[in-house]
Amino acid sequence: MNKPPMLTAQEALDHLLAHAKPVHETELVTTQAALGRVLAGDIASQVDVPPLDNTSMDGYAVRCTDILSPGTTLKVTQRIPAGSMGLQLQPGTAARIFTGAPIPAGADAVVMQEDCSAVEGQADHIQINSVPKLGQWIRRRGEDLSASKTALHAGMILRPQELGVAASAGLTHLNVKRRIKVAAFFTGDELALPGEPLKPGGIYNSNRDTLLACLRSLGCDATDLGIVPDRLDATREALRKASKEHDLIITSGGVSVGEEDHIKPAVTAEGRLDLWQIAIKPGKPLAFGAVRKSDSSADGEAWFIGLPGNPVSSFVTFLLFVRPFILKLAGRNDLFSPSYQMRADFDWLKADRRNEFLRAKVNSNGGLDVFPNQSSGVLTSASWGDGLIDCPAGQTFKAGALVKYIPFSALLS
Numbered sequence: 001m002n003k004p005p006m007l008t009a010q011e012a013l014d015h016l017l018a019h020a021k022p023v024h025e026t027e028l029v030t031t032q033a034a035l036g037r038v039l040a041g042d043i044a045s046q047v048d049v050p051p052l053d054n055t056s057m058d059g060y061a062v063r064c065t066d067i068l069s070p071g072t073t074l075k076v077t078q079r080i081p082a083g084s085m086g087l088q089l090q091p092g093t094a095a096r097i098f099t100g101a102p103i104p105a106g107a108d109a110v111v112m113q114e115d116c117s118a119v120e121g122q123a124d125h126i127q128i129n130s131v132p133k134l135g136q137w138i139r140r141r142g143e144d145l146s147a148s149k150t151a152l153h154a155g156m157i158l159r160p161q162e163l164g165v166a167a168s169a170g171l172t173h174l175n176v177k178r179r180i181k182v183a184a185f186f187t188g189d190e191l192a193l194p195g196e197p198l199k200p201g202g203i204y205n206s207n208r209d210t211l212l213a214c215l216r217s218l219g220c221d222a223t224d225l226g227i228v229p230d231r232l233d234a235t236r237e238a239l240r241k242a243s244k245e246h247d248l249i250i251t252s253g254g255v256s257v258g259e260e261d262h263i264k265p266a267v268t269a270e271g272r273l274d275l276w277q278i279a280i281k282p283g284k285p286l287a288f289g290a291v292r293k294s295d296s297s298a299d300g301e302a303w304f305i306g307l308p309g310n311p312v313s314s315f316v317t318f319l320l321f322v323r324p325f326i327l328k329l330a331g332r333n334d335l336f337s338p339s340y341q342m343r344a345d346f347d348w349l350k351a352d353r354r355n356e357f358l359r360a361k362v363n364s365n366g367g368l369d370v371f372p373n374q375s376s377g378v379l380t381s382a383s384w385g386d387g388l389i390d391c392p393a394g395q396t397f398k399a400g401a402l403v404k405y406i407p408f409s410a411l412l413s
Helices: 009-019 160-168 206-217 232-243 263-270 311-329 380-384
Strands: 026-030 059-062 072-080 093-097 109-112 116-119 122-128 150-152 173-177 181-187 221-228 248-252 271-277 285-292 301-307 340-343 355-362 368-370 387-391 402-407
Touching: 009 285, 009 311, 059 072, 059 122, 093 122, 150 160, 181 206, 181 232, 206 221, 206 248, 206 311, 221 232, 232 248, 232 263, 232 285, 232 301, 248 311, 263 271, 263 285, 263 301, 271 301, 301 311, 311 355, 311 380, 355 380
Parallel strands: 072 093, 181 221, 181 248, 248 301
Antiparallel strands: 026 173, 059 093, 059 109, 072 122, 116 122, 271 285, 285 301, 340 402, 355 368, 355 387, 387 402
């Protein structure tokens, strides 16, 4: 029996994203509570920002027609701190003004205080030592935001700077998408939790902490269903439990075809499943399907993604495939992480038939070093590194070559 051809990473991702549909439910939260949430709709500013022309410098508000040459002396007739309104500026006068203060009517430039000097014996006069240009050091009304114009767009992830924009626009509450609910469980009788004694042949379950942290870094409500015994009935029960109130179920391990791998028959019995072989390293096996909800929810299925059990394979396939799937469910518009052309400071001379994702780190010379052991079981390679090199199938390169680099900082947000 001929095996089906392996999918490329792009083919697998395209298939996943074709099925993902953003959730419809939204929540109204305070602006201060909206950090990390996904904006549900476009937002217009309620005010002009700034609301009035104001100065970006401490100095003197003047009329340009009064200053035709350096050394001009003007009488200072008023003082305008931030938060105060000045009077009409009369010809031949200047106003002492401080950063953020409104420009008085009649003034058309600000001369910063460093370009001015005191006039001996005349405390109420100032000497202007540079000829101002029309509009210099004036921030115009609405130059940041205009009232009724869109300030923030639907699908944005709300970072501190977006919350600042919302606040400057006068918004106290924001309508955001509800969080994606993900259940995770882990299969393997060899697995133990940290703190438990290891039985002969046992290992501690690193995937649990890695994947749950990945989910929470994306703003998901993550439910840990723990380690499930390598039995078909236990796996089916875990799937039924996970399907009840979750949008997505993630597992690690059990997606091979061995006698102790029960994911395929369990998901097939409780829903539907495709098993894929993806031409990537680390990784390769990935399961995608859906599990029928056992409650009376209007949404009849929870999505299912089964990741490989090797820790680096599980981590990398999560970043490449599960992350963009979750972001689309969440309604985000930035599904794909930025990559950069960077210089490799090492030789990579053994081509692989699969698309390799090498754990690498930016060095002090601005190039990339690679971890010496790229085994799928060496999770310290991901901890040591700060990103992945996307090395196409069949490709080799020597030190100095430009390679495609994807930082973990972009893949974990």
